[in-house]
Amino acid sequence: MKVRTRFAPSPTGYMHIGNLRTALYAYLIAKHNNGDFLLRIEDTDKNREVVGATDVIYKTLKLANLKHDEGPDIGGNYGPYIQSERVKNNIYMEFAKKLVDMGKAYYCFCSEERLNSLKKEINGEFISMYDKHCLNLSKEEIEKNLKEGKPFVIRQNNPTDGKTIFHDDIYGDIEVNNNELDDMILIKSDGYPTYNFANVIDDHLMKITHIVRGNEYLSSTPKYNRLYEAFGWDIPVYIHCPPITDENHKKLSKRTGSASFEDLLSFGILPECIVNFIALLGWSPNENIEIFDLKKMVEIFDYKRISKSPAVFDMNKLKWLNSEYIKNLSDDIYLKYAMPFIDKAINKNLDKKKIASFVKTRIETFNDIPEKIKFFEFVSPYDINLYENKKNKIDKIESKNILEKILEVLKNVDDFSNENLFNVLSNFAKENDIKVGKLMWPIRIALSGCENTPAGATEIANVIGKDETINRIKNAINILN
């Protein structure tokens, strides 16, 4: 049987990182087995409609390079792939009525007030379980209610004794008492199915073989299985994934600022890096490697190695991984990403390509660039104590002396290539019995005003040119006076 997996997000307007990982795993399972990966939009909550939300989903999948084989935008043999459109085809209501006929579901006319009265407050949370009140309605009552147009929902009719056992390929066999199984709503009073119901129906109709989802669905899975069993359908393979949490072991939220794919992109993280990183959150390959592209992932992905315990989303490591990705970028592609950030900081007519190459090994995200290079544009006021440096055994007085001498030297240099500048200055150092590092220190400070720079003194001089170099050294001497 061909492996078929699906990604079934509800259109919320942004892509939660945990969701993306679920999509990734579903994709990898399908592709590792030469199967199909499909996209289905679960928009059965009319109150939560967000305009443009499905576009976010398409865009994310595209950027992450997770190509689906079937979906609303590209069609397929099992459409429609948007649940609200399937509602129009009456798919869910028909199946729900079948269940009613089989005695596996029933009409419920309970009012909101009655339902509320069933709720109990425990630790500030309201919890409730339906009491099967409407299960006892006579046929006549039901028909009367229906005829009068009284609003109704359809509930699943679950047993109250015995146990249900289900199997998950990650968590193993899980056994629950049937009295834990609430008579969940299948069809809402607006005629739309709930997620719980639509999901089961569609997964079956779309011939999904492996269901990949977050483990928050673990506790409702036995109810889904009773649905499959009622219809006599094959139960798919369940693959529940552990949660991704923030550093406080709480669910990743918008507040942490790193909950969504879009946030991460806006921080200057590369999409392929995000994909690589989240693959490692809750899964590890058999080989001891951790940097790989999607193709390699498809090759080595063994879903049985998905772990059971939650993973903390470590921004630190993501940034490190991103720096590795940046270093491995070809110059062309690197420039394409980096240039907008260079432009943010540099307006003067400087060699931006050269500046870009300076920072390539020194940034973790592209957002780091402007701050690191803005001194090329102009020197901000800086602390004069920078001219004192222990390691190079230099103080302000000596710095000033060096700068005054070097100023005269540089005035007579016309070839401002990095190579020539370095030769001239290191020769000067030798002749005057000064260590090269010590000589370069005050020059670099004078040219940048920064303790740390993404380039050495002569590289900076080369980029800003002779006139600017001379000016900056003159200014430095003034400051030191």
Added chain:
RNA sequence: GGCGCCAUGGUCAAGCGGUUAAGACAUCACCCUUUCACGGUGGUAUCACGGGUUCGAUUCCCGUUGGCGUCACCA
């Protein structure tokens, strides 16, 4: 609160009855060096606790503790 799941360093994690308990991020030290970074070398740091089972438990079982999830006409 009921039920369910989980538990190896600060973090991601390998391990699947006998190991000096891998590797990576972070951190620290040193080397390299025209500063920083990159790169290189090395160090610190982990099996939650208590009982079993066993010749032997990080590994298997039970309990405790802790964390998470779930208990909606949300998905």
